[in-house]
Amino acid sequence: MGDFLVVGAGVAGAAAGYFLSEYGHVTLLEMESAPGYHSTGRSAALFSEYYGNPTVRALTAASRAFLTAPPPGFADGPLLSPRGVLTLCPAGDEDGFAAMLADGLSAPVPVREIDVAGVTRYCPVVRAGRYTRAMVKPGAMDMDVDLLHQGFLRGVRARGGAVVTRARVRGLSRTGGRWRAVTDAGAFAAPVVVNAAGAWADEVAALAGVRPLGLTPLRRTAFMANPPGGADAAGWPMVTDVADTFYVKPESGRLLVSPCDATPVPPCDARPDDLDLALAVERVEEATTLRIRGVRRAWAGLRTTAPDDTPVVGEAPDAPGFVWLAGLGGYGVQTSPAMGRIAAAAATRTPPPADGADPAALSPGRFTAASHITESETFPIRHMATE
Incomplete structure (x- = not known):
């Protein structure tokens, strides 16, 4: 049991898990034998505030401070270096x-x-x-993607969380206010699930009975x-x-x-x-x-895109406790600190960071006529001090 399940341990899922681990126990469920196999490990490794639409550029700008000066002990070297x-x-x-x-x-x-x-x-x-x-x-910079990714994963583990590999999700259902994920590595349950499954995010949503986004x-x-x-x-x-x-x-x-x-x-x-x-x-x-x-x-x-080429981060309008972190479109590495924080805010129903993109521009509700989360509940989340 735990407080949060994160499906996908690439850089986006790892970042969400890192910031969520300040609030409670996190379990990252990775279907491959090692995190970051499909996209994170095959990135062009460039930080560019010139890249993407205005929402993406705002997310990138909001990530710069973390990437330039990460928390003590996060990485044993610089995450960014000059390139142009x-x-x-x-x-x-x-x-x-x-x-x-x-x-x-x-x-x-x-x-x-x-x-x-x-x-x-x-x-x-x-x-x-x-x-x-x-x-x-x-201002474009090289990124040490592996150093960044491993820093997020190490932070999850240091706060008592778990990274479970070979754990492809085969079933996802919600009863009694908890999501239950049936995976190749066993069953896991938590009040909140974050869908950071990359190219498989719509498939994970379908398992949960959540409306897919039409990701490509x-x-x-x-x-x-x-x-x-x-x-x-x-x-x-x-x-x-x-x-x-x-x-x-x-x-x-x-x-x-x-x-x-x-x-x-x-x-x-x-x-x-x-x-x-x-x-x-x-x-x-x-x-x-x-x-x-x-x-x-x-x-x-x-690189998986949403229909409007803008990432999707936020709680599903048709499923309480189901948080999207998908459609990153090749921007996932350079925006991971900002998107991880926004996903954590959505998962805990706390105010989003003030320095990032407008959460409404990222919300999965933008693809539906109206948001209709009707269940009013609070998640049993305990706050843990940041290390």
Whole structure:
């Protein structure tokens, strides 16, 4: 027994569990053999306050303080480190570039347009003369995703919580004011369940008799390649274009490359598609002087979006004690501190943090004609001191 069940122990579920563990006992239920297998472990690992719609950018900004200065003992190294992004404008994409530039000027560290003739000063392999405009996003940062994820999980355990792996939920029902989850690792019960199941979140909702949201899992492909012979790419920015057709980013002494694909797929253990890999090579070689002679390691991950491409965080209007934390759309890692706090507030029915996005913009009730939680009850939650 416990106070909270969290379905999914990726970075979003782990963050929710971390902040919920201040209030009571948390059990994280992870269907794989290790947390973070599908999305968290396959992230591009970039913190960018220029990325996403206004709600997403507000969540990202609200997460910066935690990521810059996490609580004592949370991590044994920095979670963020300098990187920057160089965004290029191919001919014909000038309107999109202008809109991105205008949005980026309001970021905490504003974007800066640069002379397109000087792009090689920022990254020496960009193909000169191919682009009509260029900008830099100096506030974008590399993230140590594993350090962040493990910090959340360690915090849950330190406060007496449990992380249960190989615990795929097979049944979820509510009786007597408690949710009961039947899993491959046994049965667990609590007054509140947080649905942080990623691509499987609608399936978990259906098990509980909760209206699904219409989430769409999207496959994103990436691979590692070697930098040019003898080149030290560590100081290069991430390079992309305004149409989001590719990116190339220094990573662990190599280059992380993606065609920025977003192919709808059913929830699955995503695998890279050969055509997407070929497209990534073609696009990077058109944009730069790089010649990619071999793919060192390729993978694909899932980024699951809500119909309006805005995360869903809040209590289900048709199920008391069922809290959504889903549809993170590739923003989950960089917004995890803010979304974890908002999910914890929804789960405890306490005021949400004042520095994040408007909870109404995140509420699952926005997809229904009217919210209709009619059961008025308080959850038996005890408050624990923050460690």
